[in-house]
Amino acid sequence: MGLHKFIASDSTVLSDTISLYAEALSQVEGGKSEQYWTLLPPTIVVPKAVADVVEASFASIVVDTAFDEVMVGKMFSCICLPFYDTFCRYDSLKVVEMHRVVNFIFATLRQRITHRGVRMVQITSNLTTILRAIEDAEEEEPVVEALLTELWVELRIAEEVVAKVVSLPRSAVHLQRAVKIVREIEAVKEALAGGAGEEEGSGLVEKLDKLQYLTWQLTKTVGWKSVFQSVTLQEEEREVYSLAQLRRLILPNEVEE
Known part of the structure; x- marks a missing residue:
């Protein structure tokens, strides 16, 4: 989604971690394969800040719509479902932990x-x-x-x-x-x-x-x-x-x- 570009931080460590993570994702072979994030090298740390941005972005939609379930559902279907359908389909989702x-x-x-x-x-x-x-x-x-x-x-x-x-x-x-x-x-x-x-x-x-x-x-x-x-x-x-x-x-x- 490219949301890492919108993370502002005074922490050099966090900025470097996010940059390395984004670069590693862009270099994953195939790029668009299912569960592509599992193909990252073990040395790459997945920064929690990226997940925080996704969570905060969706939470802001919920608040801005005055907790309108119908509107939130439409936004979820528009923004999130395409991603899940492409990369996280339930019938193909594999968990190794x-x-x-x-x-x-x-x-x-x-x-x-x-x-x-x-x-x-x-x-x-x-x-x-x-x-x-x-x-x-x-x-x-x-x-x-x-x-x-x-x-x-x-x-x-x-x-x-x-x-x-x-x-x-x-x-x-x-x-x-x-x-x-x-x-x-x-x-x-x-x-x-x-x-x-x-x-x-x-x-x-x-x-x-x-x-x-x-x-x-x-x-x-x-x-x-x-x-x-x-x-x-x-x-x-x-x-x-x-x-x-x-x-x-x-x-x-x-x-x-």
Whole structure:
């Protein structure tokens, strides 16, 4: 949108950051590809000030129209929708940050948890196998070997792997903590499998909240930040699912509008 040109700041650091960001965007290969901002080099910092300008610009429209919902809706359709239709279509929007994917999956589950045909997220791993090797070891060498063994954790929906991490245990303590979380996850999943009716809806949502919290804790414990993350080159690259694809996996019976 070129709004960075209208940002005035006495901060040299901010001005330089915005200039570098704008220049990097202009050099992105293809220029107009979907989610082009994800193609920026990792050294490029996305300045929050740019988002502030967009937010303030739209907020001023809301205020200037005396909070007229119809007029605001027309302005949104005129200014914002073309951008979303071109670059952020829901059926093609892909998110690579693990915490955001977890949020989306569980938000979708909460919406339809009492309905038939909802597919739960499954979490599988080799964590217990690695821990067992440490617990059974009588000498230090097997412990060291276990800590050098690759751990993996997968998120599956309808037998499809939608997220996976391949890493090394950060320490024996981290490994034990991760296994404890996995066991708690299994207990919650068993409890969820027992509920169904709408009268149990609130209880199911509480269990989903706990499952989401445990999943968050697991991702932090094993250092899982990207949807498909590996410490080795042996793990094949996978195509990241779009948000629409994830929703269809969870809600196969949902009729699309």
